[in-house]
Amino acid sequence: MTEQKQDTTVIVGGGHAAGALLANLLQQKYQGTVVLVGEEPYPPYQRPPLSKAYLSGETDQKALLMKPLSAYESAGFQIRLGVRVDSIDRANRCVSLSDQSTLTYDRLVLATGSKVRRLSAPGVESTGIHYLHDIADADHLRDALAAGKRLVIVGGGYIGLEVAASATKRGVKVTVLEAAERLMQRVTGPQVSAFLHDKHTRAGVDVRLGSAVKGFKIGHQGHVEGVLLANGECVPADVVLVSIGVVAETDLAEAAGITCDDGILVDQYVRTNDPSILAIGDCTRHRNLFFDNTQRLECVSNAVDQARTAAAMLTGENKPYDSVPWFWSNQFGVRLQMVGLSAGHDQSVVRGSPDSETFAVFYLRNSHVVAVDAVNMPLAFMVGKKLVARRATVDAQLLADIEFDIKSLA
Template identity: 65%
Template sequence: MINKNKEVTVIIGGGHAAGTLLTALLQKKYPHKVVMVSEEPHPPYQRPPLSKNYLAGEVDKASLYLKPPSIYEKAGQQLRLGVRVEQINRDDKNLILSDQSTLKYDQLVLATGSHVRRLNVRGSDLKGIHYLHDIADTDALRRELVPGKRLVIVGGGYIGLEVAASATKQGVKVTVLEAADRLMQRVTGPEISEFLYAKHTSAGVDVRLGAAVIGFESDDQGCVNGVTLADGGKVSADIVLVSIGVIPETALAENAGLLCDDGVVVDEFTRTDDPDILAIGDCTRHHNLFFDKRQRLESVANAVEQARTAAATLMSEEKPYDSPPWFWSNQYDVRLQMVGLSQNHDQRVLRGSILDKEFAVFYLCLGHVIAVDAVNFPVAFMVGKQLVKLRKSVSAEVLSNPNIELKSLI
């Protein structure tokens, strides 16, 4: 158990998890000094808008911030921005920073997030090839999204498809290259994949499935001007976005000797194997009471819930993290909301109308609802949250029957 009488709590990282933890500690009137160290020059901010309305120029940078910087300062929380933690010395509870200073801690919270997965193929270092993970990435990409330009997106997951929608609305010619045989294959079923394929193609996006990238072509100035595919085909490009997933940022934890396994391993109270170090957000592989095994989740919901649990742990409260995971995506006029993990389902049930763009897919395993994907169907999502949390057994006939109110199922 972490000792409340200790004086300095340091948070490493400045993303959604770190920002939510700062806010939760404020609300709980946490009695100790809090210092957040972040490599980025910004206070904690939301990342989802980076591929959507911020990329489209519909909102400004300040609107991304979870709180105005003055809120933290007034509360006595110190933000050390633009500084990287180079090393954790657990023996003397000391951090070595990139500005050559050191920082003592009594409690430490790792909220280091993740970094983008790089595509290591011929020409991958050419100018005009982008990745999207932070504000600077979006700013750089947005400057190049000029009407008539040809944007090739490598990867048909959340980020890739959201950027495709944003860029298309700005008059950019978009091609999406997905190596798998359907979009978002890792996280959803074929009904959603096919719906999104139809949505993007009808908007003018050239979506190519089974398209593995093996290299990039350049012009005389060293800028990307084409993408080479494994089948020998080539796609012309003025701009390329590579969006093929992320990798948990665990280097600090590993070098400090903390237990890691594709993420910093934590329990349901966000504790690592060091009693004075917690970890939250995308960097963690956690034991959620909802699952039988540890999971690594890349979502705002996970970051928020783990941060709230960490705040409780720092206050010596017992608040396990046991919420079912949920996700969302906005593309054109589509609001996709997802709860649970559908990978192990043995039955899918459709409710609503795909043609009317308002439907839900319920995923069952041995008769129990384990996940729900809802398109423009918020009631199905909200009811689905409860069904998944309760692991409710519901028949396919009931789930698909429009004459039975969904709310009556909980």
């Protein structure tokens, strides 16, 4: 009797989505051959702490790892680190690596993640200007943030504000430059933006809205000395962090002819247009029950949920991805938890008071709860996840009434 051939699954990438997929396959005792190819020298790790606990020195590299390398190797999984997938040969189902080797696959999973959006401005290539995406970036930035240094952060989104809080705790003088009219404008409503603005300002961060960057002032040694604004002002700087978002890492997929559109297009089973290739995490653009259109989500919850769907597909189970997206951020002791997508809401309801630093904002569209932003109010977040999942219709007055037990709505 001939032994049945085991399927080979090759995973490209070493971020949270790849790590979550490995964890699911470990849990299910997957019997196929698994090979992960990661360009960084670390097994899959968590990126969110890079701008928070890791940057502030409260945690170390070991704590970032989703699992120790030995956990994968004990299960027979092959982890190829420090090597890059250069190309995909779909016809022959194989990938070529940067070390000149090749791997054949039965199923290929692209977990290539994202890359930082680069700023195009005179002087941007000078020393002292940083981006934050991986462990090496965080190490370089942390080494530069000595107490008393002047850090200018270009961008007032999640990462920029988290770094502002972490750096302030280290005694760094921080200025945040945001081109929009409010902080985190793309992802939250005016009430939360105003609260975060006040929180950072009271902690000593110099927050400047409507501040577009046109270039950098460079010293004689080629090191940045300031950030030049469109209004002609120069903001002095010893260190600069550019944090203006990310773009999906789709180069490998596009070169292989896989359909992409600001992300690798996948269906509810995380399948690409090639039936043998799946894609998960930040690199994907997808549709689920909570979106009117396809979306690209840059969050851990999406990576974990899509990884779960991919694991199901690899083990012969069709389990669609239909999870409610959620996000979180920690800044100056504030726990911000967000669920759903507030874009397109026609009503917002505040529960509690921003002055107390314990409140939530419920976003409604046609009386249906579509998103919740909760500040130090975990109950509102947990109830909100269920309301958004059910597309519940809720009386706005009940949501606003702090005496009303919102647990009854769940």
